[in-house]
Amino acid sequence: MNYHRCTGSRWGALLFFLIAVSATLSGQSPEQLLEAEEYAAAAEAFWQRGSRTDLLKAGEAWSAVDSFLPARQAYAALMKEDNGTPIIDSLSGLAQHKIGVSHYNEYDDAGAASAYRKAILIRDEVFTQAHKDQAHSRRNLANCLSYLGQTDSATLLLREAIDIYETVQPTDSVNWLRSLQDLSQVSAQVRDYQTGVSASRRAISLLHKTSAADVYDAHYVYYTSGVTFYTFQELEEAATAAKEALKYGEEIGDPLEIGQTLNLLGAINDDLGNDQEKIAYWERAINYLTENEVGKAEIGRLHFNLARAKGGTGEITAAFGHVAEARALLTEDAPDYLPRLFSVEGVVFRETGNHEKALAAFNAGLQLLAPYAADELAYPNPDSLSADELETAADLLGDRARTLVSLGRPEAALTDYTLLFALQDQLRTRVSADESRSYLSQNLRPYFDQAITLLYGLHQKEPAAGHDWSAFELSERAKAYTLLANLKQNQDAMPRQEAELRARIAELERSLDTKATNEELLAAARLQLDRLVQSKRKEIVTPDFGIDRQELHSLLSDTGSDLLAFHLGKKDGYRFYFSTDGQLQFTALQNTAALAPSIRRWRASIQEGAYRRKSLLSAEEQGAFDEVFLREGQFLLRQLLSDESLDLGENLCIIPDGPLALLPFGALPLTEEKPPLNYAGLTYLQSAHRIRYAYSATVLRELSERPAVSYQHNLLGFAPSFGGEASAEAVGRSVSLAARLGERALVGLQPLRFNRAEVEDIADMVPGTRIFVGDKATRSRFLEELGDGQILHLSTHGMVNAADPKLSFVAFTQRGDSLELEELLYYNDLTALPLQTELVVLSACETSLGTYVPGETTLSLATAFTAAGARSTLTTLWQVDDAATRDLMVAFYRELATGKDRSEALSAAQLAQLEGGDFAHPYFWSAMTLYGEAGAIDFAGGGINWYYLAGALVGFLLMGGYVLHYNKQKRGADAGAGKS
Template identity: 25%
Template sequence: MTAEADARKAQGRYEGAIPLLKRALALYENVLGTNHPTVAKALSNLGVLHRERGDYAQAEQLHRRALAMREKALGPDHPVVASSLNDLSVLYRTKGDYARAESLAERALALREKALGPDHPDVAQSLATLAVLCGDKGDYARSESLHQRALAIREEALGGGHPDVALSLNDLAALYRAKRDYAQAELLSERALAIQENALPPDHPAVALALNNVAVLYGKRGDYARAEPMHQRALAIQRKVLAPDHPDVAQTFHFLASLYLDKGDYARAEGLSERALAIRKKALGPSHPDVAQSLSHLAALHIAQSRIDEAVATAGLATDIQDRNAAAVLATGSEDQKRSYMSTLVDQTHLAIALHIQHAPATLDAARLALTVLFRRKGRVLDAMTGNFASLRLSRDPGDGALIARLTSVYSQLAAEVSRGPQNAPPAQYRERLAALEQQREALEAEVGKRSASFRAEQKPVLLPDVQAAIPEGAALVEIAQYRPYHLRPDTRSGHWGAPRYVAYVLGPGGDPAFTDLGEAAPLEAAVDALRRALADHDLTHDPRPAARDLDRLLMDPVRKLLGDTRWVFLSLDGPLHLVPFGALVDEEGQYLVERYLFSYLTTGRDLLRFEDRKAASREPPLILANPAFDESSAPPAPEATHRGVRSIDMVTQRLLPLQGTTAEARTIAEFFPESRVLLGAHATEEAVKAVQGPLLLHLATHGFFLPEQPVPAALLTTPGHSPTLAELAALRQRENPLLRSGIALAGFNRRRSGSDDGVLTALETAGIDLHGTRLVVLSTCESGLGEATSGEGVYGLRRALTMAGSETQVMSLWQVDSGRTRELMQAYYQRLAGGAGRSQAMRDVQLAMRAEPSTAHPNLWASFIVSGDWRRMETQVRSPEAGKVAKGARGCACEQTGGEPHAHGAWLAALLGFLVAARRRRSPRA
């Protein structure tokens, strides 16, 4: 009976195989008892058949029984146990439960590799299972590596014509299709189809799968005449051998519906889309990712038919499902894995915005949907990582604290390796060290996510009314996002998507959201670059106003029409707009916007809810660190290598000069906080900063850096007799992580000792510091607000790291700053905080006073610092010391400079006093 059942299964005749296996199972149980390994094997085989026909509840019950029997009879580490684990993993992946599926797949792979060796076909099966999961979650690099390894094992062990080789080829083709590498995907799909048709019966389900894969790719290049009959043939096979409500049937309906949509045959497309949706809801459940896919497709179809209300409703259902699933996925995994998963939702985010902007600009529900999607998805990875760290920081379990400590230690080791470079080590050895540390980082971040998953998964979905209720009276939120327009008819190069554009939504504490399309991204981003260059130019005879006006005309002119009389603006930006100080823009009347608006910078409008829900209390007094002893070691400096092999060569060979003037800055600021600790010179160390536990304030006055990305040096990519592995290549790319290319210099920087206290505090290490409860971090350094600006996730640099570490508000600079003026700006900023001003308002007051004084009127001198995060007053009283003259000294981030005494800058401080008196007499937005 089992032989006949296996034969029918091989032919894809599942309905005929199931009764035979049930009879065999009953016979085995009567003869051998209910706990025999042969009974477990029959249960497992029966579970696979039920999964293949779409009966997932029955399949899970059978697989769990088989697993329990095998673990009891053979022990938990037996390779046969791994078979049950793999079966369950495939089942949970099919159901969309990626977290459980991945855990089981990892365990099965580890057992099989240990018991069977790395080249066994069963190992290939586990590799393929895990690879498909990684692809589903957007981790394409890891997925490709696993698929390639599975394919190599199968070709070597089974031969190039085996059906399992075709499975690997199909899986790889699907991955390349997801990456939009259609040419490579087509080659692999055609090869897989040829193998399946040669090795299997013509009506086998695997043949139908291969036919669909090839047909989809023909459709992508517009060859509908070849694609349609292949889909129809696949459907005929599935109708013959599968149940009518099998998910594979729904997938073929979906493929055909997509083809008809692209051809403009909307009636046929709609019928098939509806049938696919009905099957998926029934077979997979209402929250499965495939259900969201069908709903998104229906929304696109409704757009094409100008059925806008239905399109908005359907797209809303799809995004709700996607966001619920995202909450579960983002609760676990490393930062890279979270970012990869969110990348799989980018098209659907763009569709929600394009639905409103292009196709339903007058439909209020469409505007609400687009803005809700932005609230839920912008900065989502940053929120998830911050939440993971916070959950463990607040936990009373000693194991959670130990896990955080191990992770931060790996951050430090990785930063040290990148900072020092290979030195005298062979490139291959250096690659291996980096790869080992990178694997530890990934594993530890994933473990952090796993241990905090229960906290993160319970979060409520963000709703537009909740965000609106958190906007203070008299203020408005401006949410700016990049999106790509959706074209009804695809082209063979970009599919349905057009060139990137920007949109701005404006939301007040009451009323409906307003919007304006800001146009194509390219000219706007070119204007951003031009203004940033103009503002950073230290030649104060150069006027940045034309560039500031050009950007304002593209960006804020349209927004101003929506703001009306509002003068307090929360800015949630996107892409390189994060690197613009909006106060330095110039309006149509030639006025700097700092004179017109109070700007408060956010990562996302969702931040307004986070600030209302503040839980952590400060646990330490303020820490003020300044004038690090960069040459604190008595050892001679390391010789400059002719080749460091790392991007940080600029940092490694750089020697920094003392910042004597920052000592006076630190002591002046300490007068505002009587309980503060001040660390200077040799005491201003990296370890001192890493050791903090939620200080009320962290003020760092030193050199900062952000290094631009450069290609991996060829010397690190090639070693005689040794080619870098995929893991090593991935680790080398990690060297270009912007969190490793940005940071600050501390004591010992010029000596660059080995160990975790090497004088270089990178942003990656900063992310591991405990700043939960820290109300304000001030980086009185150069370029501390810079980083790699990404669409949807903010700035990867110190700004992001400090948020991940738990700090509420960050003050940082966007270009190199003048020494004496920075010191005086900081003194005036704290003076305003002591007077009760909010954290954003205090900076605006100071900048207005500088702007009013001729010697500091140039925006290069007053606009560099921005305040990001919580804008409100600090609830702890900041004491106002008696005004006194601040000692002069040199600081500046041109590290070669010896630094002269600053010119007389104190005049604008007097102007500040006059400004403050006048400010009391007029209405001004206050936090």
């Protein structure tokens, strides 16, 4: 944070006595002395007068001439009665706050922090409602703690201050603005993407609305926002903010501010790939600062940037020249920047092939972060580093590890990678927003890929050394981090305010308009949510995202499953096969770059070449699809599973990675035939194996350890009705536009002919079922009932938006000709749901699809339900046929009701469809994928089958009416007979 601190000296008691005598002799009042800027004399005169207000003015006057010790004595005096009893009121709160300011101006951050804490205690007791003074003390304390390296506490205090400024009236818009920028800066230091970006957007919006801010505030807001956006690679926003900052900087006329902003613009253009522009900005900044004889540290950083740029273009001599210039300037004026300079120097040496000098440079940078390292290689302690140093150290370790590999020192490289991952874990556990975690995970994933490749090489040389398990552990840590973090949160314990705020954020995320009206509201809501979440955290604890080998063996043995886990990097790919006997195989995949295009072609052949019983395409067209299905399917089989040493068991649990998440493994053909194909007669992987999937073994373990829950119903089924003509894709394309335009209705969805029959048939097989069909299958009813069902079954329309997962949805009942936005349940609605169900079945289109995030997993409706707490999900990989899905679902539940486990029941249902004739093509049966727990579901108890109870009651009433009617007729007949 950039704050001005005063310097000064302390006055002796004799000097103050002489000044006091002088003031007395002059006959001037304290106010006259103050007006004449005779601060010391005025201070003593106020002191002599002695009221509490006078003591406050005395302290302020002494502070004006940097006489902080007597100033603090004056402030302390007004806070007590004559007998020493503390006075607790707003004036005492102000005095204690000013004591903090005095310590701060003497660079005594610890003393200032202690004083601000006391000020907060007083002000929180005095003010029964939110008051801006409470926010002031929190902001100042946060500033001190930031200097002391306590960024987490500083961040929490800034969140609290901002929350107060948001609510109090009249507010202090300038300090509110500055608090937002302070939060933005701290968030950039700890790499909390969501908080930093939200704070900057909120600050820019507030700046446009307040007239109290001056040109200095405007420059500060735009410059800090530009740095924050640049840090988190929001480059277009960064460029816009930096250009505004330059405009205000030139208006101020401060050469250093202008030079820093030019440097920022150069860095932004560097990341945008604008090579000429970045060099021009940096050289312009150097010339400007040199001409004005200011900013040696900034000039050093500019030479640092130019060294990096010249090294990247092969201008080695020029690069080393800039390194020398940077070192000369930074050593004296900005030594904290030297580790980054050594990083650049090392990269330049590595580009020239001089790995020894590169190693020396990287190590020198790390030695500056680990001054007490005694070994040849320096290893910084993660707990001793600031958040900014954590990332610098991680970059240096990654570069040094690559260099050590080149020098034939793989064990030392592994040590570097291990420490790098520990450093990054420190960063990931500091943030709470999914977007922030994903940002860090994506940056970290390439290091995991490099380390696993290194371990594979070591495993080839020493197969029994345990490198295979080490690689598997790293692969686990490289996947589904955010999903696991969400699972570890206690959803049931979520406060109502937090749940409502999450729901509000979800709605705002979907309805951002071009005028940025909702963007301001969204930023404010995100900041408020972040404060709520962070305020519940007692301390930072790195979660255990690993899994013990014996633990995994036991977990898989319980279900008799072999584990197939894949890890795909940009260049290399690997397969881990963990069998039920506890053996692990670690295998390199060949030609991994060909996997993604092959999967696309194979899926297209399945979807476009599907038919029931007989193809309606020409023999030539159908033959082409058949040929692609066989060719690409068998290529994928060879690449992924064909291995003489691979002896797959009957039950398989597959952990896909990257494009493999889109692959229905069960449909891979095991037999070779020539077109035309008889799909019912082919042998598939599904023919011999029961297949389920997992996001990671660690997620699987977490799901298995979730506590048992009592349910009111065994199954809750929903079959909404629709009366439009649009497909789910067409509606999906219009969702964002409708929300932005403020429209509440969309075109109607096409009817589903078989979804009602599907849930009614299921209800007939599963005891303790309650279903909602037609007008009763509403979103609100689903949200009311979801905690009561062991299984949630949704037979409806669904759509995945790969470009923006937040717009993915499942639809509930449509009323009339149009579909209301309120009847859609979105991906980001699910985070606030208290969902601890055994199984969620989304009998809808494409609910397993989504955007893949490296270092995380696919962002789909299936993962959203898993993150909300579902032990397992059954979802689809493409648009499914309504009738075929009905048959498949009915067969699945029929098998499940007999006591079969989930994967066995699904496999049996799929094989039955494959062998049945009508739906033998893989398009109809292979889209359904089971993720998570595979065990059987106990349908004992489960409450009352309300649907059939209602049916029986209606039947009873009808029968009762019939009996009464019959008896009445009979009595009439008997009476007539008697009369005759």
